[in-house]
Every structure is written in C-alpha cells, then in structure tokens.
C-alpha cells in the first residue's frame with residue numbers, strides 16, 4: 001500500500017473530493033446518487049470526514065465500505081480525530097480502516113465539543129494532531145497521512161508564525177500531504193504556501209475549495225471554521241438574495257476562477273469540499289477540464 005502522496009509527483013493537478021457521512025437514510029441515498037456524477041469527474045481519490053457535525057465513527061467506516069464495494073479502484077482516505085478517543089481506540093480504528101482497504105488517514109485533532117472553548121483529550125488520549133501522526137508513522141508505516149493547514153491561521157493559534165511551527169511539527173512527525181482549510185482569497189493560499197516553503201515544509205500544500213451555492217449556508221460554515229468570506233463574493237451573491245439559481249451561478253463561477261488561478265500558479269491540485277453534492281463541483285471540473293489523468 002502506498003501513501004496517496006505519490007499522486008502529486010506528476011505535474012498534472014490532482015483532484016480530490018471530500019464527503020461526509022450522512023446522518024439519515026435519505027442523506028445516504030442522496031450521497032450515493034451524487035457520487036456517481038462525482039466519480040465521472042475522475043477524482044484521484046476521495047476522503048470521508050470523521051465525527052464532524054456529531055456523526056459517529058461507524059458511519060465513516062460504513063460510507064467508506066460502501067464506496068469501496070461500488071468503486072473498488074478509487075483510492076480512499078478516512079479522516080480521524082483525537083476527540084473522545086484513547087490511543088487504543090485510535091489504533092483500533094486505523095486497523096478497521098486498513099481492513100476495508102483505506103489507503104490513507106487525514107490525521108486531525110478535532111474541535112472541542114459544542115459549548116466548550118478548549119480541547120481536552122480523554123485520559124490516555126492525544127492532545128494534538130502531530131501526536132496522531134507520530135502514532136501512525138510508528139505503528140502503521142504502510143498507511144499515508146495528510147494533515148490540516150490553515151491559510152488564515154487556526155482560530156486557537158496565538159499567531160500565524162506559531163501555527164506554522166505547529167504545522168511543521170505535523171510534517172516533521174511524518175505527514176505526507178497538507179490539505180488546507182477552505183479559503184476564498186487565493187492570496188491567502190499563496191502567502192501560506194510561500195511561508196511553508198520558507199520554514200522547510202516541503203510536502204504538497206493542497207488548497208481546499210468550497211464551491212458556494214448558498215450564502216446562508218456558507219456563512220454558517222465559515223463562522224464555524226474561522227475563515228472569512230470574500231467581500232467581493234458576498235457582494236455578488238447579495239445581488240441574488242432571493243434567487244437560488246443566481247447564487248449558484250455566482251458561486252460556481254467564483255470557485256472555478258479560484259481553481260483556475262491556483263492551478264495556473266502551481267498548486268499541486270484541488271481538494272473540493274463537495275458537501276455530498278455533485279452539480280457545482282462537476283460543472284467546475286468540466287469547465288476547467290480538471291480530470292486526473294490515467295484514472
């Protein structure tokens with residue numbers, strides 16, 4: 001089994017999609033309907049979130065197992081957080097993920113539970129994502145590891161410099177890929193990428209893009225993850241306050257322009273936060289002919 005980092009060795013942009021485990025049967029049906037169109041975009045790999053929005057670890061594994069059986073050739077990454085997990089529980093999860101053919105782990109600390117302001121590990125748990133990377137590298141050398149990076153700085157970090165040093169800790173512990181938090185101004189990504197390079201982070205820094213299709217939902221997401229909506233984008237979306245199709249058209253155009261510029265200026269690929277929907281991402285991939293080659 002190889003880390004997914006080898007995909008970034010070609011000089012063609014690598015397209016990946018992030019899904020989340022639905023909470024309801026209806027949501028599950030919706031995901032697998034949309035997945036068909038997403039797979040037609042020939043992504044290089046798919047990832048599935050863990051625990052975000054209160055979903056359970058079992059749901060992540062169930063979704064990954066179903067994708068594996070329907071699309072056996074698409075490489076899969078499971079997100080995994082330290083929240084509520086002892087080190088033994090983390091080990092058990094990774095073993096289970098390996099047993100269903102997951103190639104890669106996106107190693108995260110996770111957010112404090114709702115209503116709490118600081119992260120407290122469970123007894124015999126881990127404090128930081130870097131410790132999870134270290135555990136995986138030591139005990140599961142066959143599995144690849146991605147980590148999260150924050151072009152606008154993680155909300156809990158005292159400064160961008162400290163946050164970057166902490167990112168370097170994760171890479172020094174053995175992470176192969178950095179995937180960024182979503183952002184709307186490419187200048188934030190380019191600055192972040194250059195600063196990573198300056199402090200010796202040499203792994204691919206993959207920009208994460210959220211195609212906005214609805215201003216209200218996007219405001220909620222950005223306030224949760226501490227990123228800023230671009231005023232340019234908001235101004236255009238507000239023209240279409242009561243017009244879903246108008247907002248959708250603006251969002252798709254904006255994300256396509258973002259992706260085009262990122263790739264033109266050397267980003268190794270694009271990680272799309274697809275939110276289990278295919279239409280916007282498929283249109284962007286088609287309009288920019290963003291298909292991962294040989295896949």
Ligand SMILES: Cc1cc2nc3c(=O)[nH]c(=O)nc-3n(C[C@H](O)[C@H](O)[C@H](O)COP(=O)(O)OP(=O)(O)OC[C@H]3O[C@@H](n4cnc5c(N)ncnc54)[C@H](O)[C@@H]3O)c2cc1C
Nearest residue numbers: 049050052079108109110128129148154156157163166181
């Ligand atoms: C690509 C991506 C995917 C995500 N997927 C999920 C998911 O599936 N499920 C989910 O619940 N959440 C997910 N998240 C959200 C993530 O869990 C939160 O952003 C969380 O608050 C931080 O996780 P982390 O792995 O970046 O933490 P860490 O890298 O551990 O950093 C957390 C904070 O601690 C600081 N820090 C790190 N190391 C040290 C140290 N040694 N000493 C002092 N301070 C330190 C950092 O600067 C930062 O402020 C994802 C985020 C991204 C960008």
